[in-house]
Amino acid sequence: MKQLSLYFHFPFCLKRCRYCDFVSYPRRDRYTHLKYKEAVFQEVSWRVNEEMLRGRELSTIYLGGGTPSLLFPEDVEDILNYLQHFFAFSPSVEITMEVNPETVNREKIDSFRKAGVNRLSIGVQSFNPRFLRFLGRSSSLEQIENLLLQIEKVRYPYWSVDLIYSLPWQSFEEWQEEIEQVLIYHPPHLSIYNLTFSPLVPLYQFAKYHPGVFPSPEEEALYFEWVIERLEKEGYKHYEISNFSQPGAECQHNLNYWREGEYLGVGVSAWSYLEGRRQKNTSSLKNYLKRIEEGKNPLTFQEKLExxxxxxxxxxxxxxxxxxxxxxxxxxxxxxxxxxxxxxxxxxxxxxxxxxxxxxxxxxxxxxxxxxxxxxxxxxx
Ligand code: SF4
Missing domain, CATH: 1.10.10.920 (Arc Repressor Mutant, subunit A)
Known part of the structure; x- marks a missing residue:
């Protein structure tokens, strides 16, 4: 059976982080979340009629955002059941959910696991309260540490931590400290990014007026070179520029992207890549919901790659x-x-x-x- 990856975009967060240019809206009301979920179901039910999507087996499912961990466990169960009406799941299907520490507790991550999620991608970004505040993250250090302590007990086979470096006034020692902190929890997978942002986000103005406070490109290279060596010593495989994993814990969903595999993206702003054709849904939530309500396809961009x-x-x-x-x-x-x-x-x-x-x-x-x-x-x- 021909394999396919599926990406489900959930575009709501508690509040906007200062560096973020993902399509996300600071909306926490349940009515909006449920209405959106139903709209995505509608989109899925239309898309599965396309010839190229018939008889496909899902090898990976990724619930990304936004903050999909704002969903209730019963919503996640509902989403996975809905998808199972239309697609076979591969016996080793990887089901990842992005999680922000301030939105979950032990019981909730346990219920996500029971609903079928088998991989968590945790948005930590930093263990330093100063940087968490600077980035505008909603989570506290205590919430981050609580989640990392709980996760082992819930027995997720795979989980990952995201960290950001090259922050303002971040010294080399502070960066080393971040890595030593995360290693205490032995995450099977780590994603490590340098801080980048577009002119559309609040941090851009800060960077414009304070260009000297960020580590220089040479310092950035030093921080990254060090982390590669440090993680290799701990047994991590540097399997992609920003990603490190213990053997066998690579993110299959992202590997499919990098290998030019096919994927279907559903929800606002989601991209698909099917039979050499790249497609994108509208980036406006209002437009997305309106189009679905009117029975129209939310795709606003398509190209056949030459x-x-x-x-x-x-x-x-x-x-x-x-x-x-x-x-x-x-x-x-x-x-x-x-x-x-x-x-x-x-x-x-x-x-x-x-x-x-x-x-x-x-x-x-x-x-x-x-x-x-x-x-x-x-x-x-
Ligand atoms: S939690 Fe993630 S998606 Fe939401 S605003 Fe922050 S960086 Fe953006």
Missing amino acids: SYPKLAEDIILHLRTEEGITVSYLLAQYEREKVEVKLKCLEYLSQEGFIIKEGDRFYLSKKGILVANQIFQEILD
Whole structure:
């Protein structure tokens, strides 16, 4: 049976974090949450009629947001039951839910587990109350620590912690302290990002007027280099630029994205990638609900990817992972002539030490990982 990943976007949070540019609304009332859930069900019931979605097996389901842990466990059970009407679930289906510590307690995460969730992705971001306040997070250190202490007891097979570095006035020692703190709980998976934000978020103004308070690019590289070594010593595999896992605990849902696998995204602002076609739902909640109510498709953007940009994107997505990309894969997917142009670029990057060539496989070197965005730009040009 042809495999598929499914992403369910839940766009509500307790309040907006100061760096966030995800599609999320500070709405906590249950009526809105339930109305939205019903609208997404409606969208699913339409989409499953599409020929390309018939007879698919879900290998991963990801409840992301927003803050899906604002949902009640019975809502999650309802969502999973609803999906099971239309799709078979693979026997090893990975069902991830993003969780913010201030929205759950032991009982709630236990009930999510019973509803079928088998992986939690916990938005910690920092163990330092100063940084939590700066980022505008709703969770306190106490709530974070409580959740991490409970999670082992609830026996989630897989769970992950998100952390952010390169925060204002963050010293190297403070960053090291963050990592030592998280290691106390032995998370099977860690996602580590540097702080980035778009001109649309409140932190942008702060950064504009205080450019000198953030760690420099050299310091950022030092922080990241250190964390790679520290986590490798603890047995973590650096399997994607921002992701580290204990063996077997990689996020299958995200691996599917990086391997150019197909996925269906439902809910406001969700992206899909099906049969070489990329699609996006409207980013406006009001518009999403209105369109569904009027019986209209919420898709507002579609493109059939042409071979050339897709080739570059495909290389970049694969290079994000430790597996990298092989020449035989590229030749099987794309015209030889176009592949050869990109291979010249990869060869050059490998001579410069940013990429390692092993047989017919190319993957990022340690030096390349630290400047990955520049490398990717080079491949796109
Ligand atoms: S909790 Fe996540 S989605 Fe919600 S505002 Fe904060 S960063 Fe954005």
